[in-house]
Amino acid sequence: MKTTPLHETHRSAGARLVDFAGWDMPLHYGSQLEEHHAVRRDAGMFDTSHMLAIDIEGTGARAFLRYALANNVDRLTTPGKAQYSCLLTEDGGVLDDLIVYFFAEDFFRVIVNAGTADGDFAWLGGLRARIAPALSLRPRRDLAMIAVQGPNAREKTWAALPDLRAASEPLGVFFGVRVGAGSAERFIARTGYTGEDGFEVLVPNARAVDAWKRLAQAGVRPCGLGARDTLRLEAGMNLYGHEMDATVTPLECGLAWTVDLKSQRDFVGKQALLARPPLRQLVGLVLPPRGGVLRAGQVVHTAQGAGVITSGTFSPTLGQSVALARVPLGVAPGDSVQVAVRDKHLEASVVKPPFARHGKSMLPAMEIH
């Protein structure tokens, strides 16, 4: 199995390790619930070195991404600005979701998911060969990635890594900055996957253990992929392979806002999206407290037909179960639906995600039946 530069650090901290997309990664370090709460209330960190940064360099980098990505990189005009986007197939299905950072007209960086990284790199390489052969695509496996998240994440990051403070203190939300160059390059961005403020920090592999230990000493709690999943789900964020894959269009998984269909710009998958109006939508579901736990794969019965839960869990912040579900069009917030759980049908309320953000419930005050 593949391992990150922090693998031994996780092992010696007593992490429970699991196979995630071929990587031996920490699920938790003792209590997933406590790790979750640490991020909502204070600061936690995740080893996300299994994800891949790909640098796109050379003349025509913007034009290449303008065609390769479903979101419009022309909205990125300030150096350091980041954008969430999908990579689509010609059929309009989602190959991956990613964040693209703009540094200069001839230099962009995308950060993609672990399980899809090799496929993304090959796919981008194929597209480059066809439309921009002079462009350089460089996978940055030399960089480790640590996500520090929570209301106190920025302060604690600065306490642990004071030489990153000057560059990162002015960063607005969804901006990043490179510090240093070449093999000493570090990168710090005000992005994340938890619904909390914080940073994602990339450092050379050889410096990862030192950075992790400094963050831990500054009071940032190590958190595993278990808490990462409950945090992103509460924040209403999609997980590749659950809410979307190559059989689902962004219009059917809550990501219409990331797809630019109105401009003249052509991009991979655009014609298919225009020709294929969505039949399904992604909604949030909530159970009453102590009402059970919704899980991926459970069937949802609605007045408009059947759907399926794509991700479900117990929400530690809310103390009740929440889920994302793909259901027929017409199902609306406030509706009641039935979810098949073992031998029962549980009544769930339809809500608009997110469920929780910045430590607080985002649920409307609702009548619990």
Added chain:
Amino acid sequence: MSSVPDNLRYASSHEWMRAESDGSFTVGISDFAQEQLGDLVFLEVPEVGRKVEAGEAVAVVESVKAASDVYAPVAGEVVAANDGLADALVQVNKDPYNAWLFRIRPANAADVQKLMDAAAYTKSIG
């Protein structure tokens, strides 16, 4: 290392049973089981008075990760259920041999002796 107290009997499906003075047996899940499941967040205990077969799914525990059935280790009747435990599930993770789920009166008390003792259970999870 999971804790496996000597004074209990164990089912291969990771329930423990403790003899009570009235002839009933208290049932919970083992330390190994709670470690595998992770933090528990939901519990459904059986109705008192329910007649159960050995190996029948009678309770459900759910962790942040997954749902898991809890089985009756022996045939008999459910004589008590720990209704309050659902509000204190952290106890199952912290102290699994005191956080009981239900009590059962075996149809045949000798059935309990056929379950694993601590040594056999330790070997089975090793």
